[in-house]
Amino acid sequence: xxxxxxxxxxxxxxxxxxxxxxxxxxxxxxxxxxxxxxxxxxxxxxxxxxxxxxxxxxxxxxxxxxxxxxxxxxxxxxxxxxxxxxxxxxxxxxxxxxxxxxxxxxxxxxxxxxxxxxxxxxxxxxxxxxxxxxxxxxxxxxxxxxxxxxxxxxxxxxxxxxxxxxxxxxxxxxxxxxxxxxxxxxxxxxxxxxxxxxxxxxxxxxxxxxxxxxxxxxxxxxxxxxxxxxxxxxxxxxxxxxxxxxxxxxxxxxxxxxxxxxxxxxxxxxxxxxxxxxxxxxxxxxxxxxxxxxxxxxxxxxxxxxxxxxxxxxxxxxxxxxxxxxxxxxxxxxxxxxxxxxxxxxxxxxxxxxxxxxxxxxxxxxxxxxxxxxxxxxxxxxxxxxxxxxxxxxxxxxxxxx
Amino acid sequence: xxxxxxxxxxxxxxxxxxxxxxxxxxxxxxxxxxxxxxxxxxxxxxxxxxxxxxxxxxxxxxxxxxxxxxxxxxxxxxxxxxxxxxxxxxxxxxxxxxxxxxxxxxxxxxxxxxxxxxxxxxxxxxxxxxxxxxxxxxxxxxxxxxxxxxxxxxxxxxxxxxxxxxxxxxxxxxxxxxxxxxxxxxxxxxxxxxxxxxxxxxxxxxxxxxxxxxxxxxxxxxxxxxxxxxxxxxxxxxxxxxxxxxxxxxxxxxxxxxxxxxxxxxxxxxxxxxxxxxxxxxxxxxxxxxxxxxxxxxxxxxxxxxxxxxxxxxxxxxxxxxxxxxxxxxxxxxxxxxxxxxxxxxxxxxxxxxxxxxxxxxxxxxxxxxxxxxxxxxxxxxxxxxxxxxxxxxxxxxxxxxxxxxxxxxxxxxxxxxxxxxxxxxxxxxxxxxxxxxxxxxxxxxxxxxxxxxxxxxxxxxxxxxxxxxxxxxxxxxxxxxxxxxxxxxxxxxxxxxxxxxxxxxxxxx
Numbered sequence: 001x002x003x004x005x006x007x008x009x010x011x012x013x014x015x016x017x018x019x020x021x022x023x024x025x026x027x028x029x030x031x032x033x034x035x036x037x038x039x040x041x042x043x044x045x046x047x048x049x050x051x052x053x054x055x056x057x058x059x060x061x062x063x064x065x066x067x068x069x070x071x072x073x074x075x076x077x078x079x080x081x082x083x084x085x086x087x088x089x090x091x092x093x094x095x096x097x098x099x100x101x102x103x104x105x106x107x108x109x110x111x112x113x114x115x116x117x118x119x120x121x122x123x124x125x126x127x128x129x130x131x132x133x134x135x136x137x138x139x140x141x142x143x144x145x146x147x148x149x150x151x152x153x154x155x156x157x158x159x160x161x162x163x164x165x166x167x168x169x170x171x172x173x174x175x176x177x178x179x180x181x182x183x184x185x186x187x188x189x190x191x192x193x194x195x196x197x198x199x200x201x202x203x204x205x206x207x208x209x210x211x212x213x214x215x216x217x218x219x220x221x222x223x224x225x226x227x228x229x230x231x232x233x234x235x236x237x238x239x240x241x242x243x244x245x246x247x248x249x250x251x252x253x254x255x256x257x258x259x260x261x262x263x264x265x266x267x268x269x270x271x272x273x274x275x276x277x278x279x280x281x282x283x284x285x286x287x288x289x290x291x292x293x294x295x296x297x298x299x300x301x302x303x304x305x306x307x308x309x310x311x312x313x314x315x316x317x318x319x320x321x322x323x324x325x326x327x328x329x330x331x332x333x334x335x336x337x338x339x340x341x342x343x344x345x346x347x348x349x350x351x352x353x354x355x356x357x358x359x360x361x362x363x364x365x366x367x368x369x370x371x372x373x374x375x376x377x378x379x380x381x382x383x384x385x386x387x388x389x390x391x392x393x394x395x396x397x398x399x400x401x402x
Numbered sequence: 403x404x405x406x407x408x409x410x411x412x413x414x415x416x417x418x419x420x421x422x423x424x425x426x427x428x429x430x431x432x433x434x435x436x437x438x439x440x441x442x443x444x445x446x447x448x449x450x451x452x453x454x455x456x457x458x459x460x461x462x463x464x465x466x467x468x469x470x471x472x473x474x475x476x477x478x479x480x481x482x483x484x485x486x487x488x489x490x491x492x493x494x495x496x497x498x499x500x501x502x503x504x505x506x507x508x509x510x511x512x513x514x515x516x517x518x519x520x521x522x523x524x525x526x527x528x529x530x531x532x533x534x535x536x537x538x539x540x541x542x543x544x545x546x547x548x549x550x551x552x553x554x555x556x557x558x559x560x561x562x563x564x565x566x567x568x569x570x571x572x573x574x575x576x577x578x579x580x581x582x583x584x585x586x587x588x589x590x591x592x593x594x595x596x597x598x599x600x601x602x603x604x605x606x607x608x609x610x611x612x613x614x615x616x617x618x619x620x621x622x623x624x625x626x627x628x629x630x631x632x633x634x635x636x637x638x639x640x641x642x643x644x645x646x647x648x649x650x651x652x653x654x655x656x657x658x659x660x661x662x663x664x665x666x667x668x669x670x671x672x673x674x675x676x677x678x679x680x681x682x683x684x685x686x687x688x689x690x691x692x693x694x695x696x697x698x699x700x701x702x703x704x705x706x707x708x709x710x711x712x713x714x715x716x717x718x719x720x721x722x723x724x725x726x727x728x729x730x731x732x733x734x735x736x737x738x739x740x741x742x743x744x745x746x747x748x749x750x751x752x753x754x755x756x757x758x759x760x761x762x763x764x765x766x767x768x769x770x771x772x773x774x775x776x777x778x779x780x781x782x783x784x785x786x787x788x789x790x791x792x793x794x795x796x797x798x799x800x801x802x803x804x805x806x807x808x809x810x811x812x813x814x815x816x817x818x819x820x821x822x823x824x825x826x827x828x829x830x831x832x833x834x835x836x837x838x839x840x841x842x843x844x845x846x847x848x849x850x851x852x853x854x855x856x857x858x859x860x861x862x863x864x865x866x867x868x869x870x871x872x873x874x875x876x877x878x879x880x881x882x883x884x885x886x887x888x889x890x891x892x893x894x895x896x897x898x899x900x901x902x903x904x905x906x907x908x909x910x911x912x
Contacts, residue, residue, distance in 0.1 A: 085681075232780065288421070342701065344693050345697060374612065
């Protein structure tokens with residue numbers, strides 16, 4: 001029944017895999033009652049055993065916690081000693097950025113529903129985008145041509161990435177997988193037929209990125225983990241555990257020599273990982289809500305985050321602390337996505353209030369606000385040569401700004 | 403029906419424990435909205451406006467709201483204030499009294515504030531039965547101003563078809579609501595009617611308007627309290643209501659940390675304590691230094707030469723980048739650091755060319771080979787690693803590199819079970835070596851200096867050897883040429899290439 005189904009009902013049906021508009025009110029299935037089987041009964045044997053063990057080791061757990069707490073305190077004190085100045089104070093001597101006249105230069109229309117993610121091709125003009133209705137489109141952003149289109153078997157394709165060679169794209173979402181589609185030159189060829197399932201998670205796929213090669217894929221998931229996969233064999237090369245809630249975003253360090261990446265999640269933490277060992281090497285927790293996006297500063301020595309608390313923040317890895325907060329009283333809605341301009345001077349941030357704010361990374365002030373989208377901005381990415389940035393929105397369009 | 407004027411205490415105040423993303427927003431908006439209405443504390447004046455034969459109670463002009471927002475939220479530009487005000491309206495906290503479309507205008511248009519009873523923070527998810535009752539009730543009120551809009555009439559028709567079997571029940575409920583309404587005071591009714599209408603404008607928006615109740619599906623699972631969800635506006639019980647929807651099943655509550663978890667945490671904290679960190683002042687200088695150095699390369703900060711293709715619709719900028727003649731500005735960048743030189747394919751080629759001319763390219767070729775190894779599919783890694791060992795490290799290797807004995811031992815050990823990271827130590831060592839030695843010489847070399855100072859090159863003496871870059875630039879940027887480029891690149895780095903053609907070059911695979 002078009003137009004009268006509530007948003008929640010749409011989501012409910014989308015999650016069940018059904019397009020909501022196919023369901024008639026009277027035929028609507030009852031919501032699943034799977035809750036009853038997942039709530040453990042307090043009387044079952046294993047939980048009794050756990051309770052007993054807890055009682056026995058109760059004391060040592062408390063001692064450990066005390067140790068942990070005192071270490072945290074000590075760490076805070078040590079770090080505070082290094083906090084000798086604020087970044088924006090030091091940056092007072094830096095020249096102001098000359099007035100920017102950023103405008104929409106292209107509008108890409110073609111998706112039928114919310115655009116959730118996009119990624120640039122290394123050729124600086126092509127991009128791939130994915131949407132709530134399962135469509136993944138490859139565009140030449142410069143000419144507005146749609147070059148490829150694939151329909152995924154699931155809705156809410158929340159992650160998509162362009163392969164470094166430009167010959168394939170990866171995408172996934174509610175199907176809990178990340179699949180790779182080689183891009184054929186033959187327009188008539190059915191891309192879906194060549195699809196290769198690479199990653200398997202136990203919850204939705206929130207992010208994916210190729211490493212420096214078409215052969216490895218890094219993924220993040222609502223199941224709280226990140227994972228590195230070998231594309232050809234589908235084998236899991238390394239998994240990354242540490243987040244205590246959904247991981248929403250990941251970003252590979254830009255270094256040619258580095259083997260690290262950063263992830264952000266619903267546990268309000270941003271974690272830096274060693275890809276070789278799977279270890280969490282650094283962790284930052286200063287946001288008040290979910291971290292929706294993390295992005296490295298061009299050198300890889302720092303990264304920015306965007307959060308539902310309405311702020312974006314800059315964390316430096318060498319100082320091991322937050323060094324800037326980008327916020328304003330008038331910015332109430334959450335930030336969904338961030339990216340740096342080529343020199344790292346500007347931070348472009350997309351928000352759930354439909355705007356994009358441009359921040360001066362060093363001085364900490366907002367340089368300008370860009371209007372144009374008619375619904376939430378879900379993703380913002382600067383092109384590989386820094387000449388533009390693209391934004392994807394729930395208003396079903398993408399915009400390229402320069 | 404709806405209880406509530408703005409004076410009534412918030413029904414369903416936000417649970418202070420609830421920090422889900424939606425609630426954070428609602429809390430902030432509610433703070434703003436309460437401040438706006440607080441006349442004693444600098445809020446706007448809400449008054450009754452006389453209009454023709456009637457009075458319009460409890461309204462404020464759009465302009466007043468915009469003014470207040472600009473003053474109290476430090477907004478310099480009225481466009482921003484209008485935008486924020488429109489969002490507050492779209493989420494259901496204030497509304498125009500004579501329009502279904504929830505936006506804010508900076509003029510005399512009259513607005514009213516929504517009753518806390520209807521605030522989104524009460525987790526409203528009204529069902530279609532309630533919407534049907536509402537529309538039905540509207541048709542029973544013979545007032546011109548309450549007539550159904552076209553889209554509402556369409557919705558009503560669809561609902562009648564869908565609820566054909568229980569329409570009698572719905573009709574009766576609507577009648578009951580009308581009765582209740584009639585008992586209310588006239589002015590109060592005006593307010594309540596408008597608030598109720600605004601409520602439905604949020605949950606059943608005008609076609610084409612943003613539905614602000616749509617949620618990001620990634621956040622749905624964590625809505626805290628499924629039982630707080632309000633589904634019935636008119637007290638209609640629905641069999642479906644007792645079941646929490648799957649979207650509201652609380653995800654597993656974060657499990658209590660186990661001893662193991664805390665031990666891991668302690669290990670982690672100890673590592674952090676041992677870490678050598680820099681002062682913020684030092685870090686700030688570093689960030690500023692980098693930004694300053696690269697500002698001239700940042701198209702958003704400095705004008706590009708030629709023009710930015712996205713702005714001028716002229717792609718010369720990209721053509722130039724792809725051509726075999728790098729600009730002076732680009733060459734200058736290779737001098738910033740070895741990483742920059744290696745990042746740029748042309749820079750990398752020139753560096754390699756220089757080293758080849760000195761017959762000392764094995765270090766760079768090793769480094770490139772290991773980079774490429776890490777990009778291979780898993781099943782090719784072991785054999786490729788062996789090839790690299792044979793080429794660069796084995797006894798009597800054709801392109802033997804110099805490693806310190808420690809790294810050599812480690813690498814030799816690693817090769818017993820070859821993997822992508824077998825050469826990490828060696829690669830790091832070689833990288834450092836190149837940085838302090840070969841790279842510095844490269845920057846002083848004629849090859850580099852000629853390009854940097856744009857000196858005219860003598861006639862090309864290497865006619866026969868087309869670099870991989872030249873092959874690439876012949877084709878337009880497209881996936882096929884990228885694949886072709888990648889192929890030639892990989893064959894270049896795997897071949898023990900030197901100016902003399904070697905007949906014993908290992909077989910390549912790509």
